[in-house]
Amino acid sequence: MLRYILLRLVLLVPVMLGVSLLVFVLLHLGSTDPALDYLRLSHIPPTDAAIAEVRHALGLDRPLYAQYLSWLWKALQLDFGTSYLTGRPVFDDLLYYLPATLQLGGLALACTLLLSIPLGLVAARWQGRWPDHAVRAVTFLGVSMPNFWLAFLLIALFSLWLGWLPPLGRGGAGHLVMPVLAIALMSMSINARLLRASLLEARGQRHVTYARARGLPARQVWGSHVLRNAWLPLVTATGMHIGELIGGALVIETIFAWPGVGRFAVSAVLNRDFPVMQCFTLLLTGLLMVCNLVVDVCYAWLDPRSRLEGVSA
Amino acid sequence: MSVVALLRRPALAGQNSLMIGLVLVSLLALLAVFGQWLAPHDPDLVDLGQRLLPPDSSHWLGTDHLGRDLLSRLIVGTQLSLGSVMLTLALVLLLGLLVGGVSGFLGGKVDLLLMRLCDMFMTFPTLVLAFFFVTLLGTGLSNVVIAIALSHWAWYARMVRGMVIAQRGREYVLASRLAGASRWARLRQHVLPNIAGPLLVLATMDIGHMMLHVSGLSFLGLGVTPPAAEWGVMINDAKEFIWTHPQLLLLPGLMIFFSVMAFNLLGDALRDRLDPTREVH
Amino acid sequence: MEHSTLELQGLRIEGRAGVLVEDVDLQLRRGQVCALVGSSGSGKSLTCLGALDLLPAGLARTHGQLLLDGQALPAAQVRGRVASLVLQNPRSAFNPVRNMASHAQETLKLRGIGGAAARARMAQCLEAVGLEDRERVLQAFAFQLSGGMLQRMMIALALMAQTPFLLADEPTSDLDALSQARFLDLLMELVQQHGLGVLLVTHDMGVVARCADHVAVMDAGRIVERQTVHGLFERPASAASRTLLDAHQILAGSTP
Secondary structure (H helix, E strand, O other): HHHHHHHHHHHHHHHHHHHHHHHHHHHHHOOOOOHHHHHOOOOHHHOOHHHEEEEEHHHEEEEEEHHHHHHHHHOOOOOOOOOOOOOOEEEHHHHHHHHHHHHHHHHHHHHHHHHHHHHHHHHHHHOOOOHHHHHHHHHHHHHHHHHHHHHHHHHHHHHHHHHOOOOOOOOOOHHHHHHHHHHHHHHHHHHHHHOOOOOOOHHHHHHHHHHHOOOOOHHHHHHHHHHHHHHHHHHHHHHHHHHHHHHOOOOOHHHHOOOOHHHHHHHHHHHHHHHHHHHHHHHHHHHHHHHHHHHHHHHHHHHHHHHHOOOOO | OOHHHHHOOOOOHHHHHHHHHHHHHHHHHHHHHHHHHOOOOOOOOOHHHHHHOOOOOOOOOEEEEOOOOOOHHHHHHHHHHHHHHHHHHHHHHHHHHHHHHHHHHOOOOHHHHHHHHHHHHHHHHHHHHHHHHHHHHHOOHHHHHHHHHHHHHHHHHHHHHHHHHHHHHHHHHHHHOOOOHHHHHHHHHHHHHHHHHHHHHHHHHHHHHHHHHHHHHHHHHOOOOOOOOHHHHHHHHHHHHOOOOOOHHHHHHHHHHHHHHHHHHHHHHHHHHHHHOOOOO | OOOOOEEEEEEEEEEEOOEEEEEEEEEEEOOEEEEEEOOOOHHHHHHHHHHOOOOOOOEEEEEEEEEOEEEEEEEEHHEOOOOEEEOHHHHOOOOOOOOOHHHHHHHHHHHHOHHHHHHHHHHHHHHHHOOOOHHHHHHOOOOHOHHHHHHHHHHHHHHHHOOOEEEEEEEOOOOOOHHHHHHHHHHOOOOOOOOOEEEEEEHHHOOOOOOOOOEEEEEEOOEEEEEEHHHHHOOOOOOHHHHHHHHHHHHOOOOO
16 A cells, blocks of 8 residues: 555656646747746836847747756746746745635535535435435536636625625635635535435445345445445545636635635736746646545555455455 | 437436427527527627616616626627537547547557546646646637637547447457458448447536636636627626626526536436436436 | 244236236245246246345335245345345455455344454354365455355355355356355255255256255246156156256256
8 A cells, every 4th residue: 555655656756747848848839928928027118139138037048958957957946936927936926825725625625525425325315205306406506507606696695685704805714605615516516416326326236235135234234335335436536526626716716805826826827927827737736646646545445456456266 | 329319219207308408408509599680789889878777678688887788798698608618519529539539549559648648638627727728828719718628628538449449349350251341431330320429428418517617717807808798708897796786797697507507407318318227317 | 943944925026017026935944955947037036036125126026925934024034134145146246345354244243243253153154165264265355256255155154144044046157167066065065964944046957956855947937837856857847847957958968
């Protein structure tokens, strides 16, 4: 098991390198000239002399591989350059804003899991009867609803009409409720449906029949043989959810004026702030890869088939 | 099983949702195609003297902050939304068929490399990838379409590859008997009809998802930009008026919601039809 | 002997396609093997599962009851206490993410045996069924053991449950000839030494000839003939049994 984890961690390195190279190359071969963007954002008129000067200052007149290597060298020392827009070190800024986003994303993940599990269980347990239909209806709506629209609906309901919750900003628990709900609804619905399907499939498996045949009481059959096996697809799905939740956070933050990475990144995209985009993409890639690793490890722990070098008798 | 055979199956439990889904999607398609003629006013006509009017006999849903008729903009928005999603879907299917087909057909190193590429693209959530590509390519509908297509194609490629590989296995048996007919011809004859069904189901279930991404990106200002009458853009424009004119915000969102639901309903029903032996859905 | 007969009366199973099994009566006696034979689709496996009310979704037992020594007993009380089940395709019968030991432990816990006593009993039962290398088998998962070993494990679990009766649904169909022979030897040993009462569902007349005392022949969901094993082979009364015997002769050579 430990070996598996170490191996995966080691494999992370070439993938990250590959992604960083790809990102770098794409950004620098893109349709615009980074020098022009820099001048534009610094409000310096783009005369030929100014462009040449900036190009030299930013090292853009060197061959591409040299640029990449110097970028890589600095990146390993956690120096991702300075933002074209703000002039501040990129890494520091991103690190400053990241915790707020992670807070939203983390809570949304917890919300997803905590809410979807009882829903999925109820739907599977009373399949075909009204609790099942209710859950399926709710999850169907949840999967179809645009999260930014839901956010506004929640604001309209809880802030404008009822006045219970503050509409903007980061603060106490009250500030968290609406953003987290808006982000989590879709993933929660997907997860509930997945759990329901997984439970129904697990319930129809032969080993469940055999467990019943051995006289095990219904609750034990359900717990040890149905539930225990139904978790597996959900673990795999969690990796996908994390990605979607982070994406959702990026959108929702702008609505609630949440001081997270999302708003920062959106302005970077609109202003073509290359150093920021580069660091942002890499940071998120790394984060997602680590999350996927954790998910895979959990899966391997739950399913012995994937970790044992199964030698049959 | 071919698409035609799929739809001719005798009535099963899910037939109602299939019918409803088809009807709703057809309605949307009609709106998209004929929207310009159905809209009572010019959706782009700015008239500041008429801004922020409540619903009346001339403007059934009122006007927005630039005096444009809300109903007309909603109707025309269908064209943009459906059109962009269909474009994205076309691109995704193209990429998926190409990469999946080549990968499954050639096998070996090419297969390995392409599947690694697939894995890489599958790791990135759509929005992160879209952010990156919009930085690269700039804002605008076509770039958003490309960005979203690039984040979805990998799933289709994998599926196509799986089917091609399964078909190749059968191919070798045939090949020993029927010398002569080109492999391409047989692949076209056997693989494509079998793929169409599952691909159709996957695509229909995905359209709703893609629609949410397109409008989400446009909402952020990264996709379609004002003054285009796209639902996501309309919601963004109406943000500041949430206190006074909530309908400017709520109605475009309702259109998105409704459209996505229609496609999801269709997708669910098609999936049930494709595999009715599964009692789980 | 306590609990000497187990009877199934009037079993009727219905599905979407209609009635699949009708009016089936079976008697099991301790120390005897009753074979239930028929061609594929005759309803034998369904009868076995239906007796214990373990039918899969889409099928329902609309009529039938179990009688232990003449007393009616709900299926839930028969399962695992009065009768054990041995299934075809043993690999799918075990939970793929739990090892053999955990299956054994939960079976023994039902009998109120835990801890060291449980481990001793596990060792005893595994030995009784001829599973050497007990530690490795107990720690193994289903995908790590062969079909023959898993089939023996199912018998071991039946022994741990200490049920007087055993319902075996085509237990040898997935095994090679050697494993088959060993398994049947084990079965007969248990019948003779422990007085196990067995319902043996099979389509293989060779197995019937070897093990059975009585035979019930099923065709299209009904029992069409009931005889002792000798009677069946010497004077088959129904078309179904004749077909089965002819097929067996073609495969096996001369009549036993």
